[in-house]
Amino acid sequence: MSLTLAERVSAIAPSATLAMAGAAKRLKAEGVDVFDFALGEPDFKTPENIQEAALKAMRSGQTHYTPPSGIPELRQALAKMYSETRGLPTQDVQVVVSNGAKHSIHNALMAVCGPGDEVIIPAPYWVSYADLVKLTGATPVVLQTTEANEFKLTPEQFLAAVTPRTKLLMINSPSNPTGVVYTRAELEALADAVLKSDQVGVLSDEIYEQLLYGDAEATCFATLRPGLADRTITISGVSKTYAMTGWRIGWSIAPTPVAKFMGDIQSQETSNPCSVSQWAALEAITGPQDSVVAMKSQFTKRRAYVLERIAALPDVTCIAPGGAFYAFMNISAHLGRTLGGKVIGDSTEFCLTALSSAHVALVMGSAFGAEGYARLSFATDLTTLERGFDALERFLRH
Numbered sequence: 001m002s003l004t005l006a007e008r009v010s011a012i013a014p015s016a017t018l019a020m021a022g023a024a025k026r027l028k029a030e031g032v033d034v035f036d037f038a039l040g041e042p043d044f045k046t047p048e049n050i051q052e053a054a055l056k057a058m059r060s061g062q063t064h065y066t067p068p069s070g071i072p073e074l075r076q077a078l079a080k081m082y083s084e085t086r087g088l089p090t091q092d093v094q095v096v097v098s099n100g101a102k103h104s105i106h107n108a109l110m111a112v113c114g115p116g117d118e119v120i121i122p123a124p125y126w127v128s129y130a131d132l133v134k135l136t137g138a139t140p141v142v143l144q145t146t147e148a149n150e151f152k153l154t155p156e157q158f159l160a161a162v163t164p165r166t167k168l169l170m171i172n173s174p175s176n177p178t179g180v181v182y183t184r185a186e187l188e189a190l191a192d193a194v195l196k197s198d199q200v201g202v203l204s205d206e207i208y209e210q211l212l213y214g215d216a217e218a219t220c221f222a223t224l225r226p227g228l229a230d231r232t233i234t235i236s237g238v239s240k241t242y243a244m245t246g247w248r249i250g251w252s253i254a255p256t257p258v259a260k261f262m263g264d265i266q267s268q269e270t271s272n273p274c275s276v277s278q279w280a281a282l283e284a285i286t287g288p289q290d291s292v293v294a295m296k297s298q299f300t301k302r303r304a305y306v307l308e309r310i311a312a313l314p315d316v317t318c319i320a321p322g323g324a325f326y327a328f329m330n331i332s333a334h335l336g337r338t339l340g341g342k343v344i345g346d347s348t349e350f351c352l353t354a355l356s357s358a359h360v361a362l363v364m365g366s367a368f369g370a371e372g373y374a375r376l377s378f379a380t381d382l383t384t385l386e387r388g389f390d391a392l393e394r395f396l397r398h
């Protein structure tokens with residue numbers, strides 16, 4: 001007899017972004033010059049002051065287990081940061097530091113969702129949301145937004161989807177994959193809709209809060225209305241802002257009983273997040289921020305360049321991202337056409353053919369719940385972007 005899988009995992013798909021990045025890596029290993037625009041991680045090195053803090057922590061013996069929810073110094077610093085700069089009065093006990101924001105989201109969902117519950121997710125959504133919800137036994141309820149409405153969920157759409165089983169609404173602004181940033185007024189309207197029901201909570205993923213362009217502004221959802229903080233779990237982390245994807249530090253700010261339960265879950269799952277990385281994250285958020293300004297200025301230039309190149313691509317459109325480092329290209333005009341010698345049926349075929357023919361790695365919109373699109377990450381240097389766009393343009397014009 002062979003081992004059978006638990007029913008819980010049978011619905012789980014591996015991360016599509018990582019799968020596309022894997023396919024790009026395999027081509028690279030064969031010696032092919034691949035333009036990798038698939039993975040959502042800054043290409044910059046983690047700033048020196050953060051690396052130094054990690055070395056110092058290691059050398060001074062901070063290499064042991066830490067409290068499950070994180071070292072007190074980091075929890076305190078985060079509580080201070082949210083209280084003073086986000087307008088969200090936060091106590092240390094509300095902060096749980098985890099192994100990346102993805103892990104924070106997992107802990108949050110495990111703490112509040114289970115079989116029979118529904119979680120509302122506006123599409124396009126970050127690839128992991130639906131699978132993380134399924135892992136808890138709850139059901140993702142995906143609401144399609146439209147490009148015409150800048151991929152924003154409306155209060156009417158949300159209210160029409162609420163049932164007695166709705167447990168959570170997941171919000172992500174700035175958004176991966178679209179880069180869309182809700183205005184404060186739009187989020188306030190959603191907050192009012194949420195507060196109409198007694199049982200619906202919110203998971204607000206604010207991981208791209210510092211990567212903003214033009215007049216886009218970050219909004220901490222939990223602060224928008226009195227009482228909202230009691231039903232909102234705020235998620236963020238150091239991966240994107242400080243080019244620290246490999247250090248695996250994210251956090252959540254939750255109502256105290258939820259935070260306690262999330263810490264208990266984490267203590268059984270992983271004991272604690274990496275001790276050295278926690279000290280590095282402390283330096284990231286409390287140390288000098290000039291490297292963040294420098295990285296943002298690079299992203300700003302790349303975004304302008306990418307938008308210019310997309311505008312020149314045949315039959316491809318894209319709404320300008322207000323935040324994050326993605327361009328979500330509408331490639332639907334190419335479906336049904338022949339590209340690279342193949343008839344392109346959907347966004348997966350589009351991306352696979354772009355990879356095999358033009359050596360450009362993108363992620364198919366279907367992975368984000370939006371067929372007819374392809375996501376391009378501009379967390380890559382300008383020279384690679386230029387060469388990659390030349391290849392993509394040739395591929396589309398052929």
Ligand SMILES: Cc1ncc(COP(=O)(O)O)c(C=O)c1O
Pocket residue numbers: 040099100101102103126172175176205207237238239245249250
């Ligand atoms: C919207 C969103 N949330 C969370 C994460 C997870 O980040 P972390 O590296 O902290 O786990 C990502 C990473 O791609 C993301 O795009």
